[in-house]
Amino acid sequence: MRSLSILGLLLISLNSHAAPLSPPAQRGEAFFHQRFAVNDKMPACTACHTDNPLKPGQHAITGKTIQPLAVSANGERFSDPAKVEKWFGRNCKEVVGRACTADEKADFVAYMREVR
């Protein structure tokens, strides 16, 4: 009985905090927020996707709404490899000034899958 209520408290306290991110997801989070001095209008991924991937974004140039990148907020994310590659290609080139590496992409996807 006593251990059960301790377990209950533990679950409550775990629930009130965001789940800890794995090391790849932490690197992905840092990459998501990193500012690259390549493009004034879109210095970081957050320029269009906002600081919070759970929230909808807005295109920095066209003003169009962009659905959240986080899988927990948008179940369609990272389910279509061709789409994922297309947008990594375009956005990395514009923001980072080069293609993202396989590691950068894997970390980014890990973050978007874990964040909630």
Ligand code: HEC
């Ligand atoms: C200029 C605005 C803009 C910036 C800056 C931007 N994106 Fe995007 N991103 C978009 C748009 C538009 C889409 C496609 C619309 C959609 O999927 O909702 C998209 C979609 C994506 C997708 C597709 C995900 C999926 O499975 O549907 C990935 C991956 C992505 N962006 C990664 C990045 C990364 C990494 C950066 C930073 C290096 C970045 N984006 C910066 C506008 C932007």
